[in-house]
Amino acid sequence: MQSFADQLNKQAQAWAATFATALTTCGNPTLDGAISGVGGAFKASAEQLSGASTTTAGFVCTTSGNFSQADGG
Amino acid sequence: MRTSDGGSTGPLGDPLAGLQMPPGDPGPLGTTANQLTSWANDLGTGGAGHRSAASAVVGSAWIGGAANQAGKTVSTIADAASSMADAADHASSVLHTCASNWSTAIAEWKRAQTLAAQALQEESAHRNAAATATSSMTGADRTANPTGYAQAQAAAGGSDGFLSPHRAEAVTLGQKAVDDAIQAINMGSTGLAEINGVVGTLGSAPSAAKDSFLNNLMDGVGKANSVIGAFATTTMARAGYSYATLPSALEKAFSAADDATVARLVQELGNGADPFEVAGQLWSHVAGENVAKSLFAAQEMKSLSSGGLNVLGDSGVAKWGIRGMGGLAIAGDVFTVLHPDEGGNWGKAEQASAVVNGVATGGGLALDAGEGGAALLAANSLDWVPVAGQVVAIGTGLFLAGDYLYTHEKWFKDGIDATGQGIANVATGAYHEAGHLLSDIGL
Numbered sequence: 313m314q315s316f317a318d319q320l321n322k323q324a325q326a327w328a329a330t331f332a333t334a335l336t337t338c339g340n341p342t343l344d345g346a347i348s349g350v351g352g353a354f355k356a357s358a359e360q361l362s363g364a365s366t367t368t369a370g371f372v373c374t375t376s377g378n379f380s381q382a383d384g385g
Numbered sequence: 386m387r388t389s390d391g392g393s394t395g396p397l398g399d400p401l402a403g404l405q406m407p408p409g410d411p412g413p414l415g416t417t418a419n420q421l422t423s424w425a426n427d428l429g430t431g432g433a434g435h436r437s438a439a440s441a442v443v444g445s446a447w448i449g450g451a452a453n454q455a456g457k458t459v460s461t462i463a464d465a466a467s468s469m470a471d472a473a474d475h476a477s478s479v480l481h482t483c484a485s486n487w488s489t490a491i492a493e494w495k496r497a498q499t500l501a502a503q504a505l506q507e508e509s510a511h512r513n514a515a516a517t518a519t520s521s522m523t524g525a526d527r528t529a530n531p532t533g534y535a536q537a538q539a540a541a542g543g544s545d546g547f548l549s550p551h552r553a554e555a556v557t558l559g560q561k562a563v564d565d566a567i568q569a570i571n572m573g574s575t576g577l578a579e580i581n582g583v584v585g586t587l588g589s590a591p592s593a594a595k596d597s598f599l600n601n602l603m604d605g606v607g608k609a610n611s612v613i614g615a616f617a618t619t620t621m622a623r624a625g626y627s628y629a630t631l632p633s634a635l636e637k638a639f640s641a642a643d644d645a646t647v648a649r650l651v652q653e654l655g656n657g658a659d660p661f662e663v664a665g666q667l668w669s670h671v672a673g674e675n676v677a678k679s680l681f682a683a684q685e686m687k688s689l690s691s692g693g694l695n696v697l698g699d700s701g702v703a704k705w706g707i708r709g710m711g712g713l714a715i716a717g718d719v720f721t722v723l724h725p726d727e728g729g730n731w732g733k734a735e736q737a738s739a740v741v742n743g744v745a746t747g748g749g750l751a752l753d754a755g756e757g758g759a760a761l762l763a764a765n766s767l768d769w770v771p772v773a774g775q776v777v778a779i780g781t782g783l784f785l786a787g788d789y790l791y792t793h794e795k796w797f798k799d800g801i802d803a804t805g806q807g808i809a810n811v812a813t814g815a816y817h818e819a820g821h822l823l824s825d826i827g828l
């Protein structure tokens with residue numbers, strides 16, 4: 313049984329990990345600054361969600377698949 | 386090229402001098418854009434997955450306050466993820482356009498450089514030709530044509546005003562290349578900066594306090610459901626029973642709490658109160674208005690608890706459940722939540738779950754487990770199940786047992802139907818009757 317919060321948390325962590333990958337820069341200071349800014353904003357947002365989701369509603373997961381499996385069909 | 390006057394660009398200099406292309410290489414921006422496209426895909430897929438998972442159950446298999454809150458939160462996050470995906474896609478598009486325009490500008494610059502080289506070559510050739518002509522002139526020639534000689538000398542020295550037509554073309558194109566490159570870079574950086582404002586929506590998506598409260602509260606229910614799941618897998622699977630209504634019933638109980646109560650409990654949680662003590666307060670609050678005496682008529686409960694029926698394979702599970710509740714002294718808080726759309730006596734009960742007051746005793750659970758309980762303990766490691774969750778599991782175990790009996794045992798169905806009035810009225814009161822019930826059945 314997996315809660316929505318678990319799913320969201322894992323997703324947020326996955327996003328945070330993805331966005332932690334530095335975007336490729338081009339050598340132009342102006343553009344590189346903007347690129348880094350975007351990458352940092354994505355990363356920060358995902359990290360914020362990740363941090364929030366660890367304390368966010370542990371909604372009971374009632375996905376039909378889980379119940380179907382637990383019910384034996 | 387190097388000319389006879391000692392410079393590579395002649396006396397007029399490089400046509401592109403004074404112009405400077407912005408530093409950097411647009412080539413890697415394609416990689417950056419692809420990275421952002423990949424991020425957009427991740428965001429889109431993840432958000433859509435959560436939305437799909439929520440929509441599959443919220444409002445149907447899972448209803449009530451927390452279900453709605455969960456659906457709302459998931460929807461908010463999915464919307465934010467979608468917005469961020471759009472932003473990442475837009476950023477990718479911006480970078481592609483930037484890279485394309487910047488590359489075009491660089492190509493223009495290269496053509497300008499070629500034109501500049503041609504201009505210098507032509508101007509050098511002009512000077513060299515004049516120098517050759519000057520040197521070939523004899524003294525008599527110079528005397529006979531002093532003007533021509535002077536012009537040749539001026540030409541050879543680069544001071545005759547000769548300009549290659551390519552010089553102006555090179556300057557014009559070079560200036561355009563620089564302007565276009567700067568414009569492309571500024572467009573890219575501005576576009577990315579604008580996107581930053583959208584990107585932050587994901588992190589700000591979840592709401593705060595109430596979600597935190599629900600987390601603490603529903604986490605216990607989720608763990609209890611794990612126990613119930615194991616219980617159902619081992620004993621109830623044969624019955625084909627769907628216990629998806631359990632969370633619905635719990636959520637109805639939760640949604641019965643008024644906002645002020647929720648706010649107060651949230652505040653207590655924020656002050657460090659034990660989540661399950663707080664959850665217990667909530668159950669008590671709700672139960673105060675929704676108590677019911679029991680899911681089962683006394684006679685059938687007595688039969689079930691006696692172990693006379695072995696339909697569960699291990700009737701001690703049910704017996705353990707009853708005694709477990711008695712040991713917690715919480716039976717008086719038993720209440721049921723009826724599905725308003727169901728008709729018939731057992732039809733109502735079937736939609737109910739016994740949700741009990743989970744006020745923590747502080748001393749842990751004084752379980753008279755019995756054989757079935759011991760098996761359940763061993764099988765499911767109940768030591769980690771919090772009080773509220775465990776009680777819910779116990780109560781639901783009773784309900785499931787009764788459901789199975791009603792479905793498969795005619796005598797039990799007859800008995801329930803005969804006492805249907807009592808079940809039909811479970812939501813109307815008789816708070817104290819639950820305690821009497823346990824007494825009646827000898828527990």
